[in-house]
Amino acid sequence: SIDLDSFRKLCKEGVNYAVVSHVSNVTGALAPVREIAEIVHEKEGIFILDAAQSAGIIDIDMQQLGVDVIAAPGHKGLMGPMGVGILVLGQDIPVQPFREGGTGIKSKEDSQPDELPLRLEAGTANLPGIAGLLAGIRCIESLGVNTIAEHERKLARRLVDGLKMFDGVRLYCDPVGPQTGVVSFTLESMDGTLVGTILDQAFNIGVRTGLHCAPAAHKTIGTFPAGTVRVSFGYYNRYNHVERLICSLHDLAG
Template identity: 45%
Template sequence: MSLFLDNAATSFPKPDSVYRAMDAAMREVGVAPGRGGYRQSLAAARIVFAARSALACFFGVSDSSRLIFTHSATESLNIAVNGLLKPGDHVISSTVEHNALLRPLHLARSRGVELTFVQADRDGLVSERDVARAMRPNTRLVALAHCSNVTGTVQPIGEIARSARQGGALLLVDAAQSAGYFPLDMEEDGIDLLAAPGHKGLYGPPGTGILALAEGLRLEPLQVGGTGGNASSPDQPEELPERFESGTTNTPALAGLKAGLDFLLETGMEAVRAKGKLLVEQLLEGLRATPGVTVYGPAQGERGAAVSFNLEGHDPATLGYLLDSGYDIAVRAGLHCAPDVHRTIGTYPGGAVRVSPGFFNREEDISYFLKALHELKSGKGRDF
């Protein structure tokens, strides 16, 4: 099996409990929740309810009905941006956003929404003072990623939340890289809208995501349809979460997501982050000791588990290909769906090679990767 070092894209492997929970939901339940009063449908509804309740508690959402299930963080961000903003509204974002947020914002601009992108520094850090200076009377939303998928830079969300609140704006946080790795509490952190995937730091399967809303927020849904309730009305219900969950729920995936969260809670997020820090520090030390390597992101302080670098004289895409074909190492090369990040750190248009270890990686894996990199640098790489 390949050495998987692309956990910033999706965590792999999943805990065994995730596979078991999904298999049981398919084989033993296998029907839609909320679409019937018979026992199997009620069992499916209990799976969904348990997952929603557990995730709401995990993210500090006091009313679990305000935690909406989606197919991805991307869908969650689209619902947040398109469901909230109206022509004439002003949004503050930054120059280090993933396309999952950047593209919905650009689409909103084509519909009359005003955008300001605060310039991040060379390490990808956004200053809360710059956010405060960008506020206008019509600023409706501040929208930022908590942690970069390229540099691992962690934004000061608490300070930015205070600036947003003082300016009368809402805060939307893209937690794709931080959910399950860094503590997040919507109420304590002052977050109004939280988007997160289920398949990364929460150890759930692909095709799962959440959007959590602060109390009192009303958004327009992206899609409407059957919700399993109030079927006589042609109008989409106002009640949450049904307003945003039309169609048949992917119950097996939510069973897997609940199992992934249970694994995280049983293991302890501090233990997961400690393992990540150990591997990242080993990786950074090895990369920085390699002549010709440039590492991007903060040199000190807290950072996520994504490390991007370039090797002088080597195209990132070719280097990624050689690591895969010659050493069976899976990394991510290119722009990482975040071209503005690469413009900010000076790696556009070629991008960089990203290495992102996960909880199931070992120190030996990092050593093997560094050995492979040294062989490729010296021209003694393996044939393929």
């Protein structure tokens, strides 16, 4: 997890914006969001929460946590398609468009409209993507965020319990137990990329191997440059999927 003392030192000289991942996409660890927000606000900074791994899976109360902005893609926990995402702004958060033009309204003016969200909506909106994201959010609302979160945690805990029975397996997650549906591990006897390839081709099981677009995180946990094998459970995974994975890894580790 994030070392708050180290984070406080980074902010010592002041901070304009701080962007922090709510959940690590490598280890599944939860960041101490409220404590981080307090440190950022002490320096009069704006706290942006990267909810790529948590939106739709963990209940996020911006006011309670002290979050000023939430950013998240639509294609992960929100169950939407690729190419769409969300940006949730707190009150009085300054934001400017990175491109302008083609608003479809107020065409007599030379610049973007002042009001939100029109100020940020240049060009043709990705309406199919937005519709797909809406469908995903409605599905989450019908299931319940807490139901989804607990289901994914149970699957992750079962996998961790199974992997602890193997020799030569090293786990990279909360020692008390997975906080989310993400589990990373390595096998002493086999390169992680090869593990992923065999699971895919021989057992029809999809995992992610390597550095997961987070080389700094892997340097921190000591898995750079080889990375880890990462399993990411979703709501539609079932216990028999976990058992198949454990049996497959038993064959590889043995």
